[in-house]
Amino acid sequence: MAPEYHVVTLFPEMFAALTEFGVSGRAVKQQLCGVRFWNPRDFTQDNYHTVDDRPFGGGPGMVMLVEPLDLALTAARTVLRRQGIPAPRMIYLSPQGRRLDQALVLELVKEPALVLLAGRYEGIDERLFARHAIEEVSLGDYVLSGGELPAMVLLDAVIRQIPGALGHADSASEDSFADGLLDCSHYTRPEEYLGLKSPPVLRGGNHAAVTRWRLYQALKRTSLRRPDLLEQRALSPLEVELLGEIHREADPD
Ligand code: 9D3
Numbered sequence: 125m126a127p128e129y130h131v132v133t134l135f136p137e138m139f140a141a142l143t144e145f146g147v148s149g150r151a152v153k154q155q156l157c158g159v160r161f162w163n164p165r166d167f168t169q170d171n172y173h174t175v176d177d178r179p180f181g182g183g184p185g186m187v188m189l190v191e192p193l194d195l196a197l198t199a200a201r202t203v204l205r206r207q208g209i210p211a212p213r214m215i216y217l218s219p220q221g222r223r224l225d226q227a228l229v230l231e232l233v234k235e236p237a238l239v240l241l242a243g244r245y246e247g248i249d250e251r252l253f254a255r256h257a258i259e260e261v262s263l264g265d266y267v268l269s270g271g272e273l274p275a276m277v278l279l280d281a282v283i284r285q286i287p288g289a290l291g292h293a294d295s296a297s298e299d300s301f302a303d304g305l306l307d308c309s310h311y312t313r314p315e316e317y318l319g320l321k322s323p324p325v326l327r328g329g330n331h332a333a334v335t336r337w338r339l340y341q342a343l344k345r346t347s348l349r350r351p352d353l354l355e356q357r358a359l360s361p362l363e364v365e366l367l368g369e370i371h372r373e374a375d376p377d
Contacts, residue, residue, distance in 0.1 A: 127235060127286065128158040128207070129279055130200040132193065133242040134175060135272050136161035142276045142283075151289040159279070162200050164192035176245050185246035193241070193252050200239050212237040214258045216248070217271035217278070221260030224278060228261070232278070233285040240278065242271030304357040306350055308341035339363070344370045 131139065143152045143159055152159055165173045168191075176186040197214065204212050213235055215221075222228070232238060241248075241258065252258070263274045283289055311322040325337045343366050346353050359367070 125207075125236065126155055126157050127233075128160065128204065128209075128237040129282075130160045130162060130204070130212075130237065130239045131242060131275055131279075132162045132164060132196045132200065132240070133272055133275070134163060134165060134244055135242075135270075136163055138272045139276060142279055147289060148280050148283045151283045151286060154288070156286050156288050157283055160200070160203075162196040164188070164196045167192040167195035167199070179246065183246075188243060188245055188248045190249035190251045190255075193248060194255055197239065197241065197252075197256055204237050204239070207237075209237045212239050214239040214241065214256055215278070216241040216243065216253075216258045216260050217262070217274040218243065218247075218260040219262050219265075219267070221262035224261050224263055224274075224281070226281075229278075229281045229285060233282050238282075240271075240275045242275045244270040304353055305342040306346045306353070308338040308345070336362075336366075340366045340370070343367055347371075 133139070139159070139161065142148050151157055164175050168174060174189065175192050176188050179185065179187045201212065204210075213232070215238060217240065261274070261278065263277060268274065311326055315322055315327065323337065325333050328334075339362070343354075343363060347367065347370060354367075
């Protein structure tokens with residue numbers, strides 16, 4: 125069965141960026157996955173459809189009410205339970221969370237369903253986390269205005285890994301980070317632009333030479349810009365040899 129992604133959000137319209145454009149939009153249209161939204165505002169009872177209130181203890185900002193979020197999450201889980209998915213992973217996009225990386229993306233694409241929770245305001249009443257086992261995932265150490273963009277980032281990264289989401293022209297396994305290196309540089313026509321030449325090796329028709337050149341460039345860029353990536357990763361004999369060449373040459377990239 126195609127994986128189902130349920131998103132609890134006050135702003136489902138924002139997700140058009142994910143569901144209507146590009147690789148992720150195509151995957152949704154082809155029903156390689158389902159995406160459904162649950163708006164906590166639809167689970168309010170009062171005339172004003174209140175979803176937030178002032179924090180106990182005072183201070184700036186507002187806190188999301190536990191009840192509309194609890195009802196929205198429970199509705200999502202009820203639908204999934206009826207589909208034979210009793211314990212979906214539930215993820216709150218939050219600055220306090222585990223940092224999203226490709227290893228987590230590859231874990232999440234194996235799941236039959238995910239329930240994502242995008243927050244607004246200062247945060248969520250903590251009692252929601254007593255009612256549901258919720259993981260937290262962050263994009264990194266910078267301040268955003270809410271969890272919708274992070275939820276879209278996570279889903280974009282996951283959906284493009286679903287088999288069939290990418291044309292075989294660019295397979296997911298050839299992505300930058302798939303092999304733990306930064307990408308090499310790219311060139312297309314014209315051969316020369318305003319006196320700037322494209323590398324002749326790429327036009328010479330020697331596929332082995334092209335592959336070796338690209339690996340050399342990727343290793344060089346990675347060792348200059350992200351040496352931490354090389355330390356996390358085993359090196360093949362060829363990579364060790366190319367890194368030796370790189371360290372012996374002088375000119376930076
Ligand atoms: C300035 C507000 N901060 C007070 C110390 C706390 C705060 C609350 C809510 C900071 C950000 C947010 C909204 N952010 C997210 O929902 C969010 C996020 C982010 O801001 N950065 C990186 N990853 C994520 S995932 C969700």
